[in-house]
Amino acid sequence: MDKRHFNHLLGGFIRSKREEIGWTQSDLASRIGNNSQNVSAIExxxxxxxxxxxxxxxxxxxxxxxxxxxxxxxxxKQDK
Amino acid sequence: MDKRHFNHLLGGFIRSKREEIGWTQSDLASRIGNNSQNVSAIExxxxxxxxxxxxxxxxxxxxxxxxxxxxxxxxxKQDK
DNA sequence: CTCTTTCTAACGATATATGGTTAGTTTTTA
DNA sequence: TAAAAACTAACCATATATCGTTAGAAAGAG
Structure with missing residues:
Protein backbone atom coordinates (compact mmCIF):
# COMPACT_ATOMS: atom_id res chain seq x y z
CA MET A 1 0.00 0.00 0.00
CA ASP A 2 1.41 3.39 -0.93
CA LYS A 3 1.94 6.25 1.48
CA ARG A 4 -0.92 8.36 0.16
CA HIS A 5 -3.45 5.58 0.53
CA PHE A 6 -2.13 4.58 3.94
CA ASN A 7 -2.40 8.09 5.30
CA HIS A 8 -5.84 8.58 3.86
CA LEU A 9 -7.01 5.48 5.69
CA LEU A 10 -5.19 6.53 8.85
CA GLY A 11 -6.92 9.90 8.76
CA GLY A 12 -10.30 8.23 8.28
CA PHE A 13 -9.60 5.99 11.23
CA ILE A 14 -8.59 8.89 13.46
CA ARG A 15 -11.76 10.72 12.46
CA SER A 16 -13.91 7.69 13.26
CA LYS A 17 -12.33 7.33 16.70
CA ARG A 18 -12.77 11.02 17.43
CA GLU A 19 -16.43 10.98 16.38
CA GLU A 20 -17.02 7.79 18.35
CA ILE A 21 -16.01 9.71 21.47
CA GLY A 22 -18.11 12.66 20.37
CA TRP A 23 -15.34 15.21 20.11
CA THR A 24 -14.94 18.02 17.61
CA GLN A 25 -11.61 18.46 15.84
CA SER A 26 -11.04 21.35 18.23
CA ASP A 27 -11.61 19.12 21.26
CA LEU A 28 -9.05 16.64 20.05
CA ALA A 29 -6.66 19.42 19.06
CA SER A 30 -6.66 20.89 22.56
CA ARG A 31 -5.93 17.45 23.97
CA ILE A 32 -2.88 17.00 21.79
CA GLY A 33 -1.62 20.55 22.12
CA ASN A 34 -2.33 21.55 18.56
CA ASN A 35 -5.04 23.34 16.61
CA SER A 36 -8.11 22.11 14.77
CA GLN A 37 -6.73 23.05 11.37
CA ASN A 38 -3.95 20.54 11.75
CA VAL A 39 -6.33 17.90 13.03
CA SER A 40 -8.39 18.47 9.91
CA ALA A 41 -5.32 18.00 7.72
CA ILE A 42 -4.39 14.81 9.54
CA GLU A 43 -7.89 13.40 9.20
CA LYS A 77 -7.99 -0.89 6.93
CA GLN A 78 -9.15 -4.45 6.30
CA ASP A 79 -12.78 -3.34 6.28
CA LYS A 80 -12.18 -0.77 3.54
CA MET B 1 8.20 9.95 27.38
CA ASP B 2 9.93 12.50 25.21
CA LYS B 3 10.72 12.06 21.55
CA ARG B 4 14.44 11.63 22.02
CA HIS B 5 14.02 8.84 24.55
CA PHE B 6 11.28 7.16 22.53
CA ASN B 7 13.37 7.07 19.37
CA HIS B 8 16.41 5.84 21.23
CA LEU B 9 14.38 2.91 22.52
CA LEU B 10 12.81 2.33 19.11
CA GLY B 11 16.25 2.18 17.53
CA GLY B 12 17.42 -0.27 20.17
CA PHE B 13 14.41 -2.43 19.51
CA ILE B 14 14.97 -2.40 15.76
CA ARG B 15 18.59 -3.36 16.32
CA SER B 16 17.59 -6.23 18.59
CA LYS B 17 15.12 -7.57 16.03
CA ARG B 18 17.68 -7.30 13.25
CA GLU B 19 20.34 -9.10 15.28
CA GLU B 20 17.84 -11.73 16.34
CA ILE B 21 17.40 -12.58 12.67
CA GLY B 22 21.15 -12.44 12.17
CA TRP B 23 21.24 -9.66 9.63
CA THR B 24 23.79 -6.91 9.21
CA GLN B 25 22.61 -3.31 8.88
CA SER B 26 23.38 -3.70 5.21
CA ASP B 27 21.15 -6.76 4.94
CA LEU B 28 18.24 -4.90 6.47
CA ALA B 29 18.97 -1.82 4.38
CA SER B 30 18.76 -3.74 1.15
CA ARG B 31 15.42 -5.18 2.25
CA ILE B 32 13.94 -1.76 2.89
CA GLY B 33 15.44 -0.10 -0.16
CA ASN B 34 17.86 2.07 1.74
CA ASN B 35 21.51 2.06 2.81
CA SER B 36 23.27 0.84 5.91
CA GLN B 37 24.25 4.35 6.98
CA ASN B 38 20.62 5.28 7.44
CA VAL B 39 19.87 2.01 9.21
CA SER B 40 22.69 2.88 11.59
CA ALA B 41 21.17 6.31 12.23
CA ILE B 42 17.74 4.80 12.85
CA GLU B 43 19.13 2.24 15.27
CA LYS B 77 10.21 -0.42 26.34
CA GLN B 78 8.74 -1.82 29.54
CA ASP B 79 11.79 -3.97 30.12
CA LYS B 80 14.15 -0.99 29.97
C1' DC C 1 -32.22 34.16 7.28
C1' DT C 2 -28.78 35.04 10.97
C1' DC C 3 -25.57 33.54 14.27
C1' DT C 4 -22.53 30.02 15.96
C1' DT C 5 -20.02 25.99 15.52
C1' DT C 6 -17.35 23.06 12.90
C1' DC C 7 -14.50 22.06 9.37
C1' DT C 8 -11.44 23.04 5.19
C1' DA C 9 -7.93 25.65 2.73
C1' DA C 10 -3.86 28.04 2.05
C1' DC C 11 -0.28 29.88 3.62
C1' DG C 12 4.63 30.58 6.60
C1' DA C 13 8.56 29.07 9.55
C1' DT C 14 11.41 25.68 11.44
C1' DA C 15 12.83 21.14 12.13
C1' DT C 16 13.41 16.73 10.46
C1' DA C 17 12.46 12.35 7.49
C1' DT C 18 14.17 10.07 3.63
C1' DG C 19 17.39 8.61 0.51
C1' DG C 20 21.98 9.39 -1.08
C1' DT C 21 27.45 10.04 -1.01
C1' DT C 22 32.00 9.79 0.96
C1' DA C 23 35.10 8.94 4.62
C1' DG C 24 36.65 6.94 8.65
C1' DT C 25 36.32 3.85 12.81
C1' DT C 26 35.59 -0.47 15.07
C1' DT C 27 35.16 -5.32 15.00
C1' DT C 28 35.79 -9.75 13.13
C1' DT C 29 38.29 -13.19 10.87
C1' DA C 30 41.77 -15.36 8.43
C1' DT D 1 48.80 -8.30 12.17
C1' DA D 2 46.62 -7.53 7.89
C1' DA D 3 42.45 -7.65 5.25
C1' DA D 4 37.55 -7.69 5.17
C1' DA D 5 33.23 -6.80 7.16
C1' DA D 6 30.37 -4.04 9.89
C1' DC D 7 29.28 0.09 11.74
C1' DT D 8 29.45 5.30 12.64
C1' DA D 9 29.84 10.06 11.20
C1' DA D 10 29.22 13.98 8.54
C1' DC D 11 27.49 15.81 5.07
C1' DC D 12 23.76 17.16 0.79
C1' DA D 13 19.18 17.54 -1.46
C1' DT D 14 14.37 17.22 -1.49
C1' DA D 15 10.16 16.50 0.58
C1' DT D 16 7.36 16.84 4.39
C1' DA D 17 6.03 16.95 9.62
C1' DT D 18 4.84 20.10 13.02
C1' DC D 19 3.02 24.06 14.81
C1' DG D 20 1.26 28.47 13.82
C1' DT D 21 -1.88 32.20 11.46
C1' DT D 22 -5.69 33.91 8.74
C1' DA D 23 -9.63 33.33 5.91
C1' DG D 24 -13.55 31.22 4.36
C1' DA D 25 -16.89 27.34 3.53
C1' DA D 26 -20.32 24.16 5.32
C1' DA D 27 -23.49 22.68 8.60
C1' DG D 28 -26.68 23.24 12.54
C1' DA D 29 -29.43 25.77 15.86
C1' DG D 30 -32.12 29.58 16.90
Missing part, protein backbone atom coordinates in the same frame (compact mmCIF):
# COMPACT_ATOMS: atom_id res chain seq x y z
CA UNK A 44 -7.88 14.21 5.49
CA UNK A 45 -4.66 12.23 5.11
CA UNK A 46 -2.50 15.22 4.23
CA UNK A 47 0.28 14.20 6.59
CA UNK A 48 2.22 11.09 7.50
CA UNK A 49 2.58 11.22 11.28
CA UNK A 50 5.52 9.76 13.13
CA UNK A 51 5.26 6.59 15.19
CA UNK A 52 6.21 8.70 18.20
CA UNK A 53 3.33 11.09 17.65
CA UNK A 54 0.78 8.30 17.11
CA UNK A 55 1.98 6.28 20.09
CA UNK A 56 2.76 8.94 22.64
CA UNK A 57 0.54 11.87 21.69
CA UNK A 58 -2.49 10.76 19.71
CA UNK A 59 -3.33 7.34 21.16
CA UNK A 60 -3.27 8.59 24.78
CA UNK A 61 -5.43 11.57 23.76
CA UNK A 62 -7.97 9.07 22.43
CA UNK A 63 -7.68 7.13 25.69
CA UNK A 64 -6.14 4.16 23.91
CA UNK A 65 -2.91 2.27 24.18
CA UNK A 66 -0.68 2.52 21.13
CA UNK A 67 -1.13 -1.20 20.51
CA UNK A 68 -4.92 -0.92 20.60
CA UNK A 69 -4.69 2.08 18.31
CA UNK A 70 -2.71 0.16 15.71
CA UNK A 71 -4.73 -3.02 16.11
CA UNK A 72 -7.99 -1.17 15.52
CA UNK A 73 -6.47 0.74 12.64
CA UNK A 74 -5.45 -2.50 10.95
CA UNK A 75 -9.01 -3.80 11.32
CA UNK A 76 -10.31 -0.52 9.93
CA UNK B 44 20.98 4.98 17.15
CA UNK B 45 17.71 6.86 17.54
CA UNK B 46 18.70 9.78 15.35
CA UNK B 47 15.40 9.79 13.47
CA UNK B 48 11.71 9.60 14.28
CA UNK B 49 10.23 7.34 11.60
CA UNK B 50 6.68 7.68 10.34
CA UNK B 51 3.96 5.21 11.22
CA UNK B 52 3.73 4.45 7.51
CA UNK B 53 7.39 3.55 7.28
CA UNK B 54 7.31 1.37 10.42
CA UNK B 55 4.10 -0.39 9.41
CA UNK B 56 4.52 -0.79 5.68
CA UNK B 57 8.28 -0.84 5.13
CA UNK B 58 10.15 -1.90 8.24
CA UNK B 59 7.85 -4.42 9.89
CA UNK B 60 7.36 -6.46 6.69
CA UNK B 61 11.13 -6.38 6.14
CA UNK B 62 11.51 -7.95 9.58
CA UNK B 63 8.83 -10.48 8.64
CA UNK B 64 6.46 -9.12 11.24
CA UNK B 65 3.00 -7.61 11.18
CA UNK B 66 2.83 -4.00 12.21
CA UNK B 67 0.79 -4.95 15.27
CA UNK B 68 3.38 -7.51 16.37
CA UNK B 69 6.09 -4.96 15.76
CA UNK B 70 4.44 -2.41 18.03
CA UNK B 71 3.41 -4.99 20.63
CA UNK B 72 6.97 -6.27 20.94
CA UNK B 73 8.33 -2.76 20.98
CA UNK B 74 6.06 -1.85 23.88
CA UNK B 75 7.30 -4.91 25.80
CA UNK B 76 10.87 -3.91 24.97
Missing amino acids: RGMVSPTLYWCSEILAPALDMTSVDFLTEFEKF | RGMVSPTLYWCSEILAPALDMTSVDFLTEFEKF
